[in-house]
Amino acid sequence: MRCxxxxxxxxxxxxxxxxxxxxxxxxxxxxxxxFFYGGQSRKQRALLQIGNHVDIVWxxxxxxHLGRIQxxxxxxxxxxxxxxxxxxAMLASMTALMRFIPERDPHIKLFDISIFVLNFLNNLxxxxxxxxxxxxxxxxxxxxxxxxxSCAATQARENLVYVSPRSGNAISYEVxxxxxxxxxxxxxxxxxxxxxxxxxxxxxxxxxxxxFFLAARLRNQQGCLVHDARKRLVTLLQSSIVKVA
Amino acid sequence: MNTNNINGPxxxxxxxxxxxxxxxxxxSARKATLELIKxxxxxxxxxxxxxxxxxDRLIDCPKCGNIDTVSPCTICADKQRDSGLIIVVEEIAxxxxxxxxxxxxxxxxxxxxHLSPLDGIGPDQLNITKLIExxxxxxxxxxxxxxxxxxxxxSTAHYLVDSLKEVDVKITQLAHGVPMGGELDYMDEGTIAAxxxxxxxxxx
Numbered sequence: 001m002r003c004x005x006x007x008x009x010x011x012x013x014x015x016x017x018x019x020x021x022x023x024x025x026x027x028x029x030x031x032x033x034x035f036f037y038g039g040q041s042r043k044q045r046a047l048l049q050i051g052n053h054v055d056i057v058w059x060x061x062x063x064x065h066l067g068r069i070q071x072x073x074x075x076x077x078x079x080x081x082x083x084x085x086x087x088x089a090m091l092a093s094m095t096a097l098m099r100f101i102p103e104r105d106p107h108i109k110l111f112d113i114s115i116f117v118l119n120f121l122n123n124l125x126x127x128x129x130x131x132x133x134x135x136x137x138x139x140x141x142x143x144x145x146x147x148x149x150s151c152a153a154t155q156a157r158e159n160l161v162y163v164s165p166r167s168g169n170a171i172s173y174e175v176x177x178x179x180x181x182x183x184x185x186x187x188x189x190x191x192x193x194x195x196x197x198x199x200x201x202x203x204x205x206x207x208x209x210x211x212f213f214l215a216a217r218l219r220n221q222q223g224c225l226v227h228d229a230r231k232r233l234v235t236l237l238q239s240s241i242v243k244v245a
Numbered sequence: 246m247n248t249n250n251i252n253g254p255x256x257x258x259x260x261x262x263x264x265x266x267x268x269x270x271x272x273s274a275r276k277a278t279l280e281l282i283k284x285x286x287x288x289x290x291x292x293x294x295x296x297x298x299x300x301d302r303l304i305d306c307p308k309c310g311n312i313d314t315v316s317p318c319t320i321c322a323d324k325q326r327d328s329g330l331i332i333v334v335e336e337i338a339x340x341x342x343x344x345x346x347x348x349x350x351x352x353x354x355x356x357x358x359h360l361s362p363l364d365g366i367g368p369d370q371l372n373i374t375k376l377i378e379x380x381x382x383x384x385x386x387x388x389x390x391x392x393x394x395x396x397x398x399x400s401t402a403h404y405l406v407d408s409l410k411e412v413d414v415k416i417t418q419l420a421h422g423v424p425m426g427g428e429l430d431y432m433d434e435g436t437i438a439a440x441x442x443x444x445x446x447x448x449x
Contacts, residue, residue: 011363017267046435050396078396079438082421085403088396096362229362236403 001067002059003029006074008114010095012048014040020048022069024056025098025114030105034058034069047071049078051091053115063104077118087121089233090131094118096229097138100218110134110141128237129189129198132206135214136190144168144217146209148190151175161186163209165216184209207234256282308379310355310372312337320344320353327351329386331379333405335359335393343391351389354379359392359401368404376405380412387415394421394439 007024010031015021020039025031034056038044047054053075060067081087094114101107117134120127139145145168150157152169162176162183163169176183187205189198198206211230252260256278263274281289299314306318313319320326320340330351334340340353356371380388390405392398406416422440423429429437 043433045395046433049435052435073434076435076438079435080442082394082396082399082439083443085399085406088400088403091396092362092400099363228367232400232404 001061001063002057004055004057005029007032007054007056007071008095008098008111008118009048009050009052009054009071010098011050012039020044021066022048022071023099024054024069024071025101025111026056026058026106027108027111028106029058030107031098031101031103032058032067032069033103034067036069036071046076046079047073049076050095051077051118053077053118075118077121081121084122084124086124086233086236087127089229089236090121090127091118093230093233094131094134097135097214097218100138100142107141110137113137125197128203129206132187132190132203132210135207135210139210139213139217142218144213146170146213148186149192160191161188165212168213184212204234204238207237308375309353310357310375311340311353325350328384330389331376331385331387332389332391333376334391335398335401339391339393349389356392356401359395359397360404361397368408371401373405373408377408377412380409380414385414387417390416390418392418394419 003026005026005028007026010023010025012023013021015035018038018040020036021033022036022039023031023033036044036048039048048071052073054071054073056072057070058067078088078091081091094117098114101110113134117127117130120130136146146163147168148160148163148170150170151160151172152164152167153175154172156172156174159173160170161173162171162180163186164171165182165184170186171183185205186209187198187202189196189202190206190209211234214230259281260271260274260278263269263277264271266274269277281292302314303312304314304316305312306316306321308317308321311318311320315322327350330349331354332340332343332349332351333354333356334343335356335358337355340355343349343353354372354376356373356376358366358371360366360368360371376388379385388409390402392402402418409416421443423432423436427436
């Protein structure tokens with residue numbers, strides 16, 4: 001079996017003295033792993049940074065095998081943000097969350113949005129809002145999408161300001177007001193008709209919202225470690241975007 | 246060729262252990278072992294003695310995390326070094342590399358790795374608390390973060406900057422970009438991208 005595609009590098013582990021096991025999120029084949037011969041060489045180390053956009057060729061005798069992978073760099077997103085700590089934290093968090101994607105399960109929409117978000121890595125006033133939307137898309141693609149279109153109780157499409165932590169549905173102001181301490185705030189930039197630039201508080205509310213559902217619904221062996229990477233991002237963003245604003 | 250049939254178990258054990266060293270496959274391990282057993286008096290016995298003595302005396306430096314046979318390590322005990330300067334590195338190999346360059350004569354601090362959430366390495370697994378303690382010493386004027394230019398290395402650098410922000414000390418980082426003797430045509434895209442990203446104004 002042989003496949004070639006574009007991909008984002010999720011993780012790289014040393015294998016023996018010279019090789020590496022590379023985990024990538026491909027556009028058409030989902031998350032796959034492969035054995036990369038020479039992956040620890042000086043030349044390949046720059047290529048094998050998490051978050052980099054690469055072209056891959058993966059081949060194995062049987063599709064169930066680990067397979068061998070060859071990579072060629074398209075865009076080095078890691079190099080773009082190597083001096084930008086919040087950008088680095090975003091790369092680490094995004095790639096860590098990509099590990100929740102089941103192996104060999106394609107998510108073309110999520111891949112395209114990932115590349116779109118990564119293209120704004122140098123712009124701290126833009127990417128935090130896009131990143132929150134990316135996390136919402138991840139939840140959606142994994143089957144845990146939130147319904148933010150209408151109020152869960154009244155079906156109203158106006159004045160949606162809360163989200164139910166139990167159902168993940170939007171709640172209108174009138175319905176949610178008596179229970180506001182138990183509900184999650186719904187930042188307005190996550191609603192389809194919102195066009196203005198989100199405020200710092202709205203972005204932090206967005207991260208709180210997606211963070212709640214990521215922690216509650218995505219669990220695996222590395223779950224808590226993945227959420228550690230995300231926690232670091234949230235802490236950094238709190239200080240960074242406040243400075244920019 | 247299988248050595249099990251032609252050597253005693255002691256020699257086979259040496260070959261087996263040699264293959265665990267980096268850069269040595271079974272063939273190279275056999276060659277090295279053969280050389281050792283041929284030169285028993287001038288190589289094998291002195292080497293075995295030296296290794297035994299080192300193994301008995303090796304100790305982690307309580308100050309910087311380096312491994313040496315004396316405590317504090319030779320570098321920490323060196324009075325010729327600038328005690329106001331601490332160079333933070335990930336591994337002892339990085340310390341040796343910086344010493345080979347002889348570009349700076351400061352003290353070192355070995356973290357013992359970098360932050361890697363996916364591998365379960367968090368701040369508690371690294372030698373960070375000791376660094377903060379050392380940085381609080383009024384003698385220390387500058388801390389150079391000489392960490393690897395990888396996403397994990399730079400994330401660790403940020404964590405250190407954040408942890409040291411309460412301490413009144415200058416924090417610097419190694420420059421990144423085109424290496425000495427580097428020709429752009431042969432350079433990898435990541436290095437070129439980082440060099441472009443971190444370009445600086447030419448001062449006349």
